[in-house]
Amino acid sequence: xxxxxxxxxxxxxxxxxxxxxxxxxxxxxxxxxxxxxxxxxxxxxxxxxxxxxxxxxxxxxxxxxxxxxxxxxxxxxxxxxxxxxxxxxxxxxxxxxxxxxxxxxxxxxxxxxxxxxxxxxxxxxxxxxxxxxxxxxxxxxxxxxxxxxxxxxxxxxxxxxxxxxxxxxxxxxxxxxxxxxxxxxxxxxxxxxxxxxxxxxxxxxxxxxxxxxxxxxxxxxxxxxxxxxxxxxxxxxxxxxxxxxxxxxxxxxxxxxxxxxxxxxxxxxxxxxxxxxxxxxxxxxxxxxxxxxxxxxxxxxxxxxxxxxxxxxxxxxxxxxxxxxxx
Amino acid sequence: xxxxxxxxxxxxxxxxxxxxxxxxxxxxxxxxxxxxxxxxxxxxxxxxxxxxxxxxxxxxxxxxxxxxxxxxxxxxxxxxxxxxxxxxxxxxxxxxxxxxxxxxxxxxxxxxxxxxxxxxxxxxxxxxxxxxxxxxxxxxxxxxxxxxxxxxxxxxxxxxxxxxxxxxxxxxxxxxxxxxxxxxxxxxxxxxxxxxxxxxxxxxxxxxxxxxxxxxxxxxxxxxxxxxxxxxxxxxxxxxxxxxxxxxxxxxxxxx
Numbered sequence: 001x002x003x004x005x006x007x008x009x010x011x012x013x014x015x016x017x018x019x020x021x022x023x024x025x026x027x028x029x030x031x032x033x034x035x036x037x038x039x040x041x042x043x044x045x046x047x048x049x050x051x052x053x054x055x056x057x058x059x060x061x062x063x064x065x066x067x068x069x070x071x072x073x074x075x076x077x078x079x080x081x082x083x084x085x086x087x088x089x090x091x092x093x094x095x096x097x098x099x100x101x102x103x104x105x106x107x108x109x110x111x112x113x114x115x116x117x118x119x120x121x122x123x124x125x126x127x128x129x130x131x132x133x134x135x136x137x138x139x140x141x142x143x144x145x146x147x148x149x150x151x152x153x154x155x156x157x158x159x160x161x162x163x164x165x166x167x168x169x170x171x172x173x174x175x176x177x178x179x180x181x182x183x184x185x186x187x188x189x190x191x192x193x194x195x196x197x198x199x200x201x202x203x204x205x206x207x208x209x210x211x212x213x214x215x216x217x218x219x220x221x222x223x224x225x226x227x228x229x230x231x232x233x234x235x236x237x238x239x240x241x242x243x244x245x246x247x248x249x250x251x252x253x254x255x256x257x258x259x260x261x262x263x264x265x266x267x268x269x270x271x272x273x274x275x276x277x278x279x280x281x282x283x284x285x286x287x288x289x290x291x292x293x294x295x296x297x298x299x300x301x302x303x304x305x306x307x308x309x310x311x312x313x314x315x316x317x318x319x320x321x322x323x324x325x326x327x
Numbered sequence: 328x329x330x331x332x333x334x335x336x337x338x339x340x341x342x343x344x345x346x347x348x349x350x351x352x353x354x355x356x357x358x359x360x361x362x363x364x365x366x367x368x369x370x371x372x373x374x375x376x377x378x379x380x381x382x383x384x385x386x387x388x389x390x391x392x393x394x395x396x397x398x399x400x401x402x403x404x405x406x407x408x409x410x411x412x413x414x415x416x417x418x419x420x421x422x423x424x425x426x427x428x429x430x431x432x433x434x435x436x437x438x439x440x441x442x443x444x445x446x447x448x449x450x451x452x453x454x455x456x457x458x459x460x461x462x463x464x465x466x467x468x469x470x471x472x473x474x475x476x477x478x479x480x481x482x483x484x485x486x487x488x489x490x491x492x493x494x495x496x497x498x499x500x501x502x503x504x505x506x507x508x509x510x511x512x513x514x515x516x517x518x519x520x521x522x523x524x525x526x527x528x529x530x531x532x533x534x535x536x537x538x539x540x541x542x543x544x545x546x547x548x549x550x551x552x553x554x555x556x557x558x559x560x561x562x563x564x565x566x567x568x569x570x571x572x573x574x575x576x577x578x579x580x581x582x583x
Contacts, residue, residue, distance in 0.1 A: 197439065201443055205433065213444040214444050271434050
């Protein structure tokens with residue numbers, strides 16, 4: 001029985017890596033175009049912006065929380081960015097507005113969940129609906145075609161925005177570099193700071209953390225603030241990437257984020273996982289999509305396959321956790 | 328040497344007890360868990376806190392440790408009132424508690440659990456190497472072997488988990504007062520013996536201990552004084568050498 005426990009432990013700990021390797025091998029065999037540098041760039045480029053939201057989401061999940069409002073935060077800040085740019089605003093203003101808005105949203109989420117003691121799914125669902133409504137009021141359902149607006153004022157599309165959204169640093173797209181930089185910062189925070197350690201503690205056993213003197217409410221609020229901050233930043237980067245704001249921006253930014261974070265091994269039961277796990281998860285999702293396209297599989301196969309992986313990973317995790325608390 | 332007797336004499340108001348509990352009351356949605364409990368404590372004392380289930384022992388200790396706030400009454404540690412200090416604040420004053428359920432984070436490893444809330448940092452970054460080293464030293468001091476520190480504590484045996492929970496006591500400043508809630512529950516004979524030895528050693532190091540236990544044998548082996556709670560009230564406080572087990576049980580059950 002102990003042996004089985006150890007086996008489960010190893011599988012649970014490394015399931016994401018195993019999945020990644022297995023998938024890579026399969027796709028290499030299925031398609032000659034898979035194992036090329038250009039393809040790797042493609043794989044990493046697609047999730048570059050959404051990956052940043054995933055990092056923020058990781059903080060919340062480790063703390064055993066949940067945030068359904070991330071997509072609407074990205075959408076709102078994407079709109080803000082487009083608005084600011086088309087009104088000839090600068091880089092600093094746009095970024096500060098997005099980060100500020102994101103942090104505010106995160107703060108409200110955090111306070112509602114911790115002080116009002118409302119379940120995080122319900123609270124952030126409410127926030128999501130509120131933000132969607134706010135966005136509707138602000139946009140009036142219209143899109144912002146930045147190029148057109150600027151041209152009508154005889155202004156040029158800002159070079160720095162073009163560089164961020166579509167430029168490259170060496171052979172690597174700027175967005176991928178930004179993603180990597182944020183990933184490293186988040187990794188250091190989670191693994192090497194006291195705050196990061198406390199996020200894990202709060203997620204693993206909140207009452208034990210409280211009894212050890214950790215301000216659990218504050219830690220949880222901060223995870224939501226970080227998630228909001230990164231979602232806000234992602235909204236800015238999204239507009240930079242797409243160079244327009246449409247009401248469909250960030251439409252698909254909730255389910256894939258949850259998918260990537262959980263597939264990567266960060267358990268929704270809190271206290272485990274991390275940024276590297278999330279990177280692996282994001283790459284797995286991008287890999288599956290890329291690989292299935294290369295091998296000519298129909299689109300729905302991606303969803304089916306990812307759904308199966310999701311259920312398996314969550315299943316193993318829940319089973320493992322149950323074994324722990326049972327034994 | 329009877330430390331027990333002298334602690335019954337009220338001190339002059341300029342001096343302060345290590346711990347003074349005055350008329351503490353606590354309700355939980357209409358259930359009166361504590362109804363005006365008072366006692367005081369000095370250095371190098373071991374008090375055994377006994378009572379039947381639901382008597383209020385754990386509640387009282389959790390109020391002293393800062394986990395709960397009393398509805399009324401005063402708790403003072405070395406003269407300082409601890410009205411609204413949380414667990415962290417009370418720990419700063421030198422009071423540490425080991426809880427009945429051990430308060431461990433099951434999926435995290437040994438050093439993370441031992442240093443919970445008291446992590447060591449170097450220039451703002453966690454000093455894992457130092458924490459691992461101190462963890463090994465503490466386990467050695469408790470005469471417990473754990474082969475790999477990196478495994479989740481849920482993999483450890485009951486005795487090893489107890490060692491981790493107790494090991495927390497040795498992190499940071501030495502405590503002045505230790506609260507142990509059923510520390511021998513679930514431990515075998517040898518491990519219980521080790522724990523009682525530890526209590527005696529700590530007492531020699533001028534650390535006071537309040538011990539909650541259902542095991543009167545253990546209490547009678549290490550305690551100087553015994554306090555009996557029943558239905559949230561203190562129904563007896565005697566020196567251990569002046570009372571028999573039978574009398575203690577009678578007080579616990581209310582058979583007079």
